[in-house]
Amino acid sequence: MDPIDEAIIRCVQRNARSTYAEIGRAANLSAPAAKRRLDRLVATGAIRGFTAVLDPQVLAWRTEAFIEVFCRGKPTPAELRRALEDVPEVVEACTVSGAADAVLHVLADSSTHLEQAIQRVRATEPVERTESVIVLSRLIKRPHP
Template structure:
């Protein structure tokens, strides 16, 4: 990975829909050269995909919770990620040290919606049980961290 690759990654992080011309301009390359470099970054796994970032407020998802996830067996982080990635209410997940195997950050429309999403998490193969904490208010947010 060199400075050009890093410039390409910064560009697509800012805008995953950037054109090859825009990516090339950001990295000092022609559009065809930017495409080749971007394709290589995807092929090597440095870039795993492109996504849309949805504002939860636009969905009117105002109920927020954290789940401690306790797994059965010994699933790998990749297996746990695969189990959680199709649950749209799961916005972030981490493996952690301590008694829990993972912590999951969830957003939902309301408590019934949250309860349904928690049930879907509990129904995944590696999850044995969860413990939930509902967020009452956000006290501090540091964007970009």
């Protein structure tokens, strides 16, 4: 990883839809050179993918829940992440100590939408079962540094 790679990564983190010309300008490269470097970062796994970042408030997703996930077998964190990343209502997922394999923070626009999201999580391999708690009120929320 050199300063050029770092500039490319910063650029696509700010906007995953950046053109090769924009990435090149950010890294002082031509568009074709930026494409080659970006392709290499993807091929080596330094960049695992590109995504849209949803704003739950704009989508009016104000129904919150925390879901404990219990798995069959012993999936790796990477396997579990891949299994859950297609559920857009999952805004955060963490592996945890204790009985559960992971805890998910889920946002939805209604209890019906939340139930559908939970059903999609439950239908995902290697999920065996879930236990959910719905957030009634947020007492403390501090910004992350």
